[in-house]
Amino acid sequence: AQTVTQSQPEMSVQEAETVTLSCTYDTSESDYYLFWYKQPPSRQMILVIRQEAYKQQNATENRFSVNFQKAAKSFSLKISDSQLGDAAMYFCAYRNPYNTDKLIFGTGTRLQVFP
Amino acid sequence: EAQVTQNPRYLITVTGKKLTVTCSQNMNHEYMSWYRQDPGLGLRQIYYSMNVEVTDKGDVPEGYKVSRKEKRNFPLILESPSPNQTSLYFCASSSGTGLGEQYFGPGTRLTVT
Numbered sequence: 219a220q221t222v223t224q225s226q227p228e229m230s231v232q233e234a235e236t237v238t239l240s241c242t243y244d245t246s247e248s249d250y251y252l253f254w255y256k257q258p259p260s261r262q263m264i265l266v267i268r269q270e271a272y273k274q275q276n277a278t279e280n281r282f283s284v285n286f287q288k289a290a291k292s293f294s295l296k297i298s299d300s301q302l303g304d305a306a307m308y309f310c311a312y313r314n315p316y317n318t319d320k321l322i323f324g325t326g327t328r329l330q331v332f333p
Numbered sequence: 334e335a336q337v338t339q340n341p342r343y344l345i346t347v348t349g350k351k352l353t354v355t356c357s358q359n360m361n362h363e364y365m366s367w368y369r370q371d372p373g374l375g376l377r378q379i380y381y382s383m384n385v386e387v388t389d390k391g392d393v394p395e396g397y398k399v400s401r402k403e404k405r406n407f408p409l410i411l412e413s414p415s416p417n418q419t420s421l422y423f424c425a426s427s428s429g430t431g432l433g434e435q436y437f438g439p440g441t442r443l444t445v446t
Contacts, residue, residue, distance in 0.1 A: 222375075260439075262437065262439055262440070263425075263437035265434050268432050268434070319383065320381060321368075323368075323376040
């Protein structure tokens with residue numbers, strides 16, 4: 219069974235600095251999809267960034283980028299120029315190509331941003 | 334506006350009193366899911382549906398029922414709620430294609446006493 223591990227329950231960063239949240243996963247599949255979701259205090263789940271395993275190029279969305287290491291089964295999220303509004307719970311998630319509606323989530327990392 | 338709606342947003346009930354949490358999406362998505370979120374456990378899938386009248390169990394289906402009679406609606410039913418079902422519940426929908434985004438509802442905070 220696939221699993222997703224987020225080993226950092228909490229992280230903190232100063233405004234304008236860069237922070238990296240780690241995520242590792244376990245799968246025997248060769249093709250799959252990886253996601254980072256943000257959950258602010260409003261509880262709404264917001265998609266931050268996504269990556270297909272077959273694509274070697276790391277995904278980027280404005281200040282958010284990933285470091286995807288397929289061999290190491292690692293999918294870390296880098297937030298550059300951190301802003302107060304980035305403070306939230308961040309979840310890493312895995313989806314296999316067969317059950318396309320099921321996301322397997324990690325336990326989350328709570329990010330605090332200090333001014 | 335594309336959205337997934339859930340009702341109610343907050344619910345406090347007593348053990349054994351049947352309840353239904355409604356979920357509706359306006360994006361004509363085929364796939365819909367229910368998740369529960371618990372501290373330290375992340376989100377776990379309860380049930381999912383691939384189309385009308387097609388549903389299947391997720392990872393934690395015990396104590397829950399679902400139905401999909403219309404494409405847009407996917408209610409979650411707790412026939413006899415117990416305190417261990419106190420949780421934050423999310424409904425989600427997607428087109429089901431690869432990188433396709435799963436859209437989440439706003440969440441329902443359920444407390445069973």
